Amino acid sequence: MLGGVKVESDLGLEGHSDADVLSHAVGEALLGAAGLGDLGRHFPPGHPAFRNISSLILLERVAARVRRRGWSMAQVDATLVLQAPRVSHRLNAMGGRIARALGVPTDAINVKAKSPEGLGAEGHREGVSAYAVALLVRRE
Numbered sequence: 001m002l003g004g005v006k007v008e009s010d011l012g013l014e015g016h017s018d019a020d021v022l023s024h025a026v027g028e029a030l031l032g033a034a035g036l037g038d039l040g041r042h043f044p045p046g047h048p049a050f051r052n053i054s055s056l057i058l059l060e061r062v063a064a065r066v067r068r069r070g071w072s073m074a075q076v077d078a079t080l081v082l083q084a085p086r087v088s089h090r091l092n093a094m095g096g097r098i099a100r101a102l103g104v105p106t107d108a109i110n111v112k113a114k115s116p117e118g119l120g121a122e123g124h125r126e127g128v129s130a131y132a133v134a135l136l137v138r139r140e
Contacts, residue, residue: 003094004056023055025130026078027062033134034066059101071136073104078132080113081122087113
């Protein structure tokens with residue numbers, strides 16, 4: 001799973017939840033921007049309630065916490081770093097799934113992918129990285 005989209009590949013990611021690294025990066029950015037800590041604080045990695053949970057469900061819960069703290073989500077920009085599989089044809093779907101989970105318009109979510117050009121763990125197909133930044137606006 002990447003951005004809530006099942007990506008067919010001979011590769012896979014391991015994690016306590018569904019290991020959706022893109023959704024996790026978005027959640028981390030939102031929690032951080034709101035001053036709410038990190039995903040591990042809210043959804044402990046060893047807790048049985050979060051075993052194999054969809055990261056989109058976690059994003060819904062993150063969005064609720066951010067709103068309760070008095071913030072609106074204005075924009076999220078996220079980048080996947082991976083050599084394989086190629087995902088450019090799935091980026092819009094990922095952005096749409098993330099937007100739905102957060103309850104924001106699809107144009108508030110930007111998802112892109114970059115190749116590490118064969119460098120590092122990502123370039124050797126040993127992993128995937130994701131980075132995200134979030135812009136929050138204080139609600140009146």
